[in-house]
Amino acid sequence: MSSDPSAAGLPRATGRLTSTAPWWRDAVVYEVYPRSFADSDGDGTGDLAGLIGRLDHVTSLGVDALWIAPWYPSPMADGGYDVSDYRDIHPDFGALADADVLIAEAHRRGLRVITDMVANHTSAEHPWFRAALAAAPGSAERTRYFFRDGRGEHGELPPNNWISAFGASAWTRTTDPDGHPGQWYLHTFAPEQPDLDWSSDDVRAEFDGILRFWFDRGVDGLRIDAAPAMAKVPGLPDADYGGQAYFASAEWVGNPHWDVDGVHEIFRRWRAVAREYDGDRVLVAEAVVASPQRLSLYLRPDELQTAFNFAFLKAAWGPGLRAVIDETLASHATVGASATWVLGSHDETRLVTRLGRDDTAAVHLVDPALAPSDPALGTRRARAATLLMLALPGSAYLYQGDELGLPFVEDIPGELRQDPVYHRSHGALPGRDGSRVPMPWAGDRPPFGFTVDGVTPWLPQPASWRDLTVAAEDADPTSMLGLVRDALRLRRRFAAEPSLTWQPSAASVLDFTRGEHHRCVVNLSPTPVRLDPPWSVAIASAPVRDGVLPPDATAWLSR
Ligand code: GLC
DSSP, X not given: OOSOTTTTTOOSSOSSSOTTSOGGGSOEEEEEOGGGTOOSSSSSSOOHHHHHHTHHHHHHXXXXXXXEOOOSOOOOTTTTOSOSOTTSOOTTTOOHHHHXXXXXXXXXXXXXXXXXXXXXXXXXXXXXXXHHHHSOTTOTGGGGBOEEOOBSTTSOBOSSOOBOTTSSBSEEEEEOTTSSEEEEEEOSSOTTSOBBOTTOHHHHHHHHHHHHHHHHXXXXXXXXXXXXXXXXXXXXXXXXXXXOSSOXXXXXXXXXXXXXXXXXXXHHHXXXXXXXXXXXXXXXXXXXXXOHHHHHHTTSXXXXXXXXXXXXXXXXXXXXXXXXXXXXXXXHHTTTOOOEEESOOTTSOOHHHHTTSSOTTOOSOOOTXXXXXXXXXXHHHHHHHHHHXXXXXXXXXXXXXXXXXXXXXXXXXXXXXXXXXXXXXXXXXXXXXXXXXXXOOSSSSXXXXXXXXXXXXXXXXXXXXXXXXXXXXXXXXXXXXXXXXXXXXXXXXXXXXXXXXXXXXXXXXXXXXXXXXXXXEEEOSSSOEEOOTTSEEEEESSOXXXXXXXXXXXXXXXX
C-alpha cells in the first residue's frame, strides 16, 4: 500500500488556512479507544474490524483524522500502554492486515490516521525486559532500562525517592534467578511498565525503526505518550516533592524525572525521521508540563508540530478560560506552532460529569460520593465548552463518546475495574474505567450494538444509555451529536480565519471574532446575555430567544 496520503486520495493540505498550510494545523481529530469502540467478533472487546465497520460514523461527524489509542500486543496491565511488541497488532484487536485495511479505508474516506507511540516504557513482557531480568547486573541487556542497586545495608531500600504517577514508589525490586532479592528497576507508571533508558543507543535506534515501520504502513502521525517522562536527570537524584506524597508531575519545574531538558534531543531525532516521509506526518505530544512556556519548547520548529493543551482541559468553567486561551496562543506564537485544544480523553473524567460538579477544574478522578455531578448542568456546559473549543484557532481533539455527551460511569463494580490507578490506590481512586465504557450504538439495552446481543462488554454499560446511543441522537437534531456535526460543518468557515480578536465584554463573557464575519460568544455568567443585533446566530449550544444567550451557553454568530 502507498505511504503517500495524496496518492490515497487525501488532499496534501486542507486549504483552509492557506493553500500550503499543513493539514494538522487546524484539523479536528477523533480519539478512538479501540477496546471500547465496536466489537465485530463477539468477544466483548472492540477490534479493528469493528472500527472499520463504524468508520461512517466518524466521517459523519466531519472530523479530519483519527487518533487510535495503543493497538499493539500487550498484557493490558494499563489498557495497552504496556506494549510487548511494537510491530504488530493485539490479537484481540485483529492482525497487521486489519491495520492495513483500516489505514486504507480511512484514507479512502479522506481521514488521516494517527497512532499511539508509547516509548517511555515497554511492557514487562517485552522481550527486552525479559532478557534484562535474565541477564546479570551491569549487562548490556540491563542498560536499556534503569536497573540500580538498592540503598540500605542489604539493598532493601529503593535507589531513590521517586514516586510513580500511579502512586507508591517508582521502583520495584527484582528477584535473581537463584531466588535472592536483586536489583531494582524504575517504572514511572505501573510496575508492569518498566522505563526505557533513552540515553541507550539501542533504545534510540530501535524506535527509529519502529517509527519507520508505521510511517511505511501509511500512518499520518504519532501521538507521543508521556513525552515529558522520556529523559531523566543523570545520576537519578532524589526529587524534592515538597512534602507531597504524590507525583504532581506538572506542577513544578526541576523534577528530575519529568520534563527534563534532555527530552528535546529525542524529539528532534524523531522529527528528522518524520521528515524522511512526505505528506506532513505529524507528531503530537502528550505533555503535561508546568507552564505554556515549557510546553512551547516541545513545539520548536525542529521538534514536534503539536501538543495537547492540558491547561485548557484542566481549567475551571469560568472567566479564567480567557487567560488560558491567551497564554496558549501567545506561547505557541513564539515558536510558530498552532494550538491543540482538548477537553477529554480515555484518561480524564468525562466532560459532562466534570462540568456538572461544583469544582469544575477537578479533572483528577475523584470519589463520586465527594463530588456529585448534576447531569443536566454538565450537559449544558459540555455543549457550550465544545462550541468554544471548536471556535478557537488551531486543531481540536474529540474523545469518542463525547460527541454523544456520555457521562463518566461511576458505579462499575470493583471486581470489574481494570485500571491500575484503581487497584494501586486500593480503591481510594476510582480510576479511568468510567471514561472507557464501550460505545452505545443503537437499541434500548446493553450491549447497544457494541457487540453481539447476549455478549457482555468488557466493561458494563449503564441501561440509561439507551437515550444516548448514536441511533437515538441521530434521530434528534437537538442532541449533542447533532450539535457536534453542525458545528464541524460550520467550523470550516471559522478555521479559515487565522486570528482571534477579543471584543469588549464583561469578564464572565468570552466574546471574540475570527476575521470580519465570525464571532463566538460564551456566557459563563449566571445571568442571560444580550447578543449584538447586527450579528445573526449561526449555531448555539442552547436556544437563543429574542437575541438572548442563556447562562452556560455558547453561540456562534455571523454577519
Ligand atoms: C498516558 C496514557 C495513559 C497511560 C500513561 C502511561 O498518560 O494516556 O492512559 O496510563 O500514559 O503510559
